[in-house]
Amino acid sequence: xxxxxxxLASDVVLDAPACVVGTGAGGxxxxxxxxxxxxxxxxxxxxxxxxxxxxxxxxxxxxxxLFQDRGGRMTDDLAIxxxxxxxxxxxxxxxxxxxxxxxxxxxxLWERRYGVVGCSPREMDAAFTTIERDLSxxxxxxxxxxxxxxxxxxxxxxxxxxxxxxxxxxxxxxGSGFCELGCAYDAKQNARKVLVPEALEKGASIYADVRxxxxxxxxxxxxxxxxxxxxxxxxxxxTKVVVLSGSAVGSAALAIESELPDPYQQQGEQLHxxxxxxxxxxxxxxxxxxxxxxxxxxxxxxxxxxxxSSKRVWITTAFAHPIGTATVLPGFGAAHMRAxxxxxxxxxxxxxxxxxxxxxxxxxRPAGLEGFTGRPMLRYKxxxxxxxxxxxxxxxxxxxxxxxxxxxxxxxxxxxxTVRREADVxxxxxxxxxxxxxxxxxxxPMGTMRLGEDPRRAVVRSTGEHHHLRGVFVADGSLFPxxxxxxxxxxxxxxxxxxxxxxxxxxxx
Amino acid sequence: MTIGATxxxxxxxTGGYDRSDRRIAYLRALPWWQLAVVDAFADRVCAADVAxxxxxxxxxxxxVDVTLFVDAYVADSAPEIxxxxxxxxxxxxxxxxxxxxxxxxxxxxxxxxxxxxxxALERSPIDLVRGAFNGLKCLVMMGYYRxxxxxxxxxxxxxxxxxxxxxxxPLRYRSSx
Numbered sequence: 001x002x003x004x005x006x007x008l009a010s011d012v013v014l015d016a017p018a019c020v021v022g023t024g025a026g027g028x029x030x031x032x033x034x035x036x037x038x039x040x041x042x043x044x045x046x047x048x049x050x051x052x053x054x055x056x057x058x059x060x061x062x063x064x065x066l067f068q069d070r071g072g073r074m075t076d077d078l079a080i081x082x083x084x085x086x087x088x089x090x091x092x093x094x095x096x097x098x099x100x101x102x103x104x105x106x107x108x109l110w111e112r113r114y115g116v117v118g119c120s121p122r123e124m125d126a127a128f129t130t131i132e133r134d135l136s137x138x139x140x141x142x143x144x145x146x147x148x149x150x151x152x153x154x155x156x157x158x159x160x161x162x163x164x165x166x167x168x169x170x171x172x173x174x175g176s177g178f179c180e181l182g183c184a185y186d187a188k189q190n191a192r193k194v195l196v197p198e199a200l201e202k203g204a205s206i207y208a209d210v211r212x213x214x215x216x217x218x219x220x221x222x223x224x225x226x227x228x229x230x231x232x233x234x235x236x237x238x239t240k241v242v243v244l245s246g247s248a249v250g251s252a253a254l255a256i257e258s259e260l261p262d263p264y265q266q267q268g269e270q271l272h273x274x275x276x277x278x279x280x281x282x283x284x285x286x287x288x289x290x291x292x293x294x295x296x297x298x299x300x301x302x303x304x305x306x307x308x309s310s311k312r313v314w315i316t317t318a319f320a321h322p323i324g325t326a327t328v329l330p331g332f333g334a335a336h337m338r339a340x341x342x343x344x345x346x347x348x349x350x351x352x353x354x355x356x357x358x359x360x361x362x363x364x365r366p367a368g369l370e371g372f373t374g375r376p377m378l379r380y381k382x383x384x385x386x387x388x389x390x391x392x393x394x395x396x397x398x399x400x401x402x403x404x405x406x407x408x409x410x411x412x413x414x415x416x417x418t419v420r421r422e423a424d425v426x427x428x429x430x431x432x433x434x435x436x437x438x439x440x441x442x443x444x445p446m447g448t449m450r451l452g453e454d455p456r457r458a459v460v461r462s463t464g465e466h467h468h469l470r471g472v473f474v475a476d477g478s479l480f481p482x483x484x485x486x487x488x489x490x491x492x493x494x495x496x497x498x499x500x501x502x503x504x505x506x507x508x509x
Numbered sequence: 510m511t512i513g514a515t516x517x518x519x520x521x522x523t524g525g526y527d528r529s530d531r532r533i534a535y536l537r538a539l540p541w542w543q544l545a546v547v548d549a550f551a552d553r554v555c556a557a558d559v560a561x562x563x564x565x566x567x568x569x570x571x572x573v574d575v576t577l578f579v580d581a582y583v584a585d586s587a588p589e590i591x592x593x594x595x596x597x598x599x600x601x602x603x604x605x606x607x608x609x610x611x612x613x614x615x616x617x618x619x620x621x622x623x624x625x626x627x628x629a630l631e632r633s634p635i636d637l638v639r640g641a642f643n644g645l646k647c648l649v650m651m652g653y654y655r656x657x658x659x660x661x662x663x664x665x666x667x668x669x670x671x672x673x674x675x676x677x678x679p680l681r682y683r684s685s686x
């Protein structure tokens with residue numbers, strides 16, 4: 001059953017074999033595993049429960065509803081927008097359904113350098129296979145590649161660069177292009193549609209619109225979770241197993257706010273966000289990038305996942321509806337509106353960094369606002385190596401767009417950089433990647449509660465259980481010791497699937 | 510003495526604004542005097558590239574109620590975010606003009622000088638000033654481009670669900686595309 005926190009008439013105290021905090025890709029898998037094992041857990045979900053009929057394809061209504069901080073989450077210097085989901089299903093409700101396994105090089109790196117055991121490519125294969133089957137993952141057919149993605153395909157073909165079509169988890173997609181605002185057609189095979197119903201059927205409960213505010217513990221073992229419903233009612237779950245699945249930001253913030261034991265001060269550290277910058281190509285013909293499957297093709301020419309690689313850029317398409325476009329285009333007033341008139345003729349690419357910058361999640365306790373819990377904050381100052389990679393990525397995007405026939409290419413910097421021929425691409429230099437120099441967006445926060453056997457460098461063991469507090473597990477993107485270099489949803493689902501056996505064991509002990 | 514100084518500061522901060530604006534009755538978060546600040550900011554940020562009476566002209570920010578949208582967005586935000594946004598609009602009015610060498614508050618400047626202030630904010634060497642400008646810009650852009658009457662400028666055909674017969678965009682705005 002799903003209980004809406006806003007409907008609670010009184011405070012609630014419940015006992016459960018486990019409490020799962022967050023119901024995105026990680027939390028939903030664990031909730032299902034517990035339910036299958038006859039352990040009907042309770043999940044607390046900060047956001048609401050939204051169904052296809054709720055998605056009206058209006059940015060100004062859906063963004064505040066489906067995203068953290070009403071879509072306004074930023075790094076603490078306001079330089080990078082961080083888009084993260086909230087609601088039953090988490091970010092799987094509004095993501096673009098890209099499905100890539102954790103690369104072999106990354107899994108081997110974690111084993112070799114970060115002391116992660118039991119998560120080698122061979123050992124993870126069963127979890128990936130299960131998740132890909134459950135989510136109906138398939139390659140996006142060539143005839144579903146829209147004009148924006150075709151620009152990327154033609155551009156890299158012309159340059160002789162490496163790339164190809166992506167895989168997704170959609171069935172019955174009509175190509176409306178409104179994926180980021182929730183699918184009104186129920187075509188996304190996401191956590192809310194595929195995993196949550198089985199968990200509920202087998203006895204799990206979800207309290208939506210209830211924000212977990214504190215993990216209760218005595219310093220050595222966990223005792224439960226306290227939460228606050230949207231209407232102010234207090235929800236207390238008494239349990240011996242708590243699974244943090246509230247994302248690399250939310251889980252770390254809750255751990256910090258709850259003062260979980262952290263002798264080596266690792267909680268919240270090593271935040272990676274996979275930041276991306278965009279480049280727009282202006283074409284003579286309409287592109288209409290807002291129609292069709294938004295992302296279906298990738299360029300991997302500038303992505304080499306080996307350690308110490310000098311190629312750390314993943315390129316794919318980006319497109320937005322009017323509000324998203326207006327906020328990214330540089331300037332204001334008449335010049336901005338002239339640029340907006342070219343909306344239908346824009347093809348947009350994004351260069352996303354396989355970042356090495358180590359950011360941090362911290363909790364701001366608002367002075368003068370007594371009674372309010374802390375607010376998660378992200379500190380992230382891009383290092384010089386990543387800045388250079390971003391320049392490489394923006395230049396590569398410009399070259400692809402020119403090769404595909406763009407009349408001109410615009411980097412939305414302040415002031416904008418316009419490029420009309422290959423010889424001018426070098427004008428895109430390091431000066432544009434200072435904070436606020438070019439709009440950056442991050443949709444893949446990772447790290448902060450990392451896996452590994454060494455408690456001085458990792459927060460949780462390779463089983464997902466906290467090094468210093470028995471009964472606390474982590475099952476979300478915060479587990480990953482490094483960036484993945486690509487979209488993380490399949491990795492999050494699969495790691496939750498892989499580790500859920502340990503959660504079940506703990507709930508039984 | 511302190512009370513006197515506070516009174517003068519309050520008078521300087523809130524004096525000279527139009528208290529008769531009927532929208533004041535509907536405000537949920539903005540202090541009444543900030544109506545004029547958000548109006549002025551939206552007028553410059555969302556200024557049209559053609560005369561408003563020209564064929565294909567977009568609607569004005571006031572026609573699509575940008576300021577009341579901003580008020581609702583701020584009201585529905587978490588308390589600490591609400592406080593930050595209100596402080597940013599206050600700074601825009603009373604502090605940021607000085608960064609462009611202006612001695613008057615934002616709403617007292619001519620449109621051209623308001624644009625100078627906004628350009629100074631957009632290119633400020635202070636990260637948080639640039640960030641604040643971008644945040645406020647995003648907010649009014651959301652308030653403006655949420656309205657179907659602005660979509661004709663872009664040639665955007667709007668949501669597929671619940672699309673009214675004939676589309677969202679009035680014909681007068683389609684002539685430009």
